[in-house]
Amino acid sequence: MTLSEKQAYLKGLADGMKLDESSDEIKLIKGIIDLLGEVTTAIDEIDDDLETLNDYAEELDEDLGDVEELLYDDDDEDYELDDDDCDGDCENCGEDMICAICPHCGEQICFESEADTSEIVCPACGRHLCEDEEK
Numbered sequence: 001m002t003l004s005e006k007q008a009y010l011k012g013l014a015d016g017m018k019l020d021e022s023s024d025e026i027k028l029i030k031g032i033i034d035l036l037g038e039v040t041t042a043i044d045e046i047d048d049d050l051e052t053l054n055d056y057a058e059e060l061d062e063d064l065g066d067v068e069e070l071l072y073d074d075d076d077e078d079y080e081l082d083d084d085d086c087d088g089d090c091e092n093c094g095e096d097m098i099c100a101i102c103p104h105c106g107e108q109i110c111f112e113s114e115a116d117t118s119e120i121v122c123p124a125c126g127r128h129l130c131e132d133e134e135k
Helices: 003-016 024-071
Strands: 097-101 108-112
Touching: 003 024
Parallel strands: none
Antiparallel strands: 097 108
C-alpha cells in the first residue's frame, strides 16, 4: 500500500466514524490527517523528481561511456615517435627533443622528449599525432 493509499484510508476511517466535529481532539486528528495528505503529496513529487534524475544520470553515464570508449579505445595503436624520424635539418633538435613526421599531413614536428605524445597536435593540420585515420 502506498503512502497516498494509507493516508486516504485513514481519512476514510475518520470520515466514516461520524465523529463530533466540535471536539478539539477530533479537529486535531483531522488536521493531522490533512497534514499527512500534504506530506504524502510532497513525497510523491520528490519520488517523481528522483526517478527523473536517476534516468538522466543513467543517460549521462551511458554517454560518458561512449566518450571514454572513443578516447581510450584499446584497439587504437599509438603512433610511435622517435629520433629516427628527424631528417637533421631542424634547428630545434637537441638532446631533449624528438622530431616526428605527422602521419596525417607529413609535416615535421619537434617536441620535448618528456611530452605526452597523445597530446601533441600538428601545427600544420591541427590533428593529434595519435589520432586514428578513420576519425
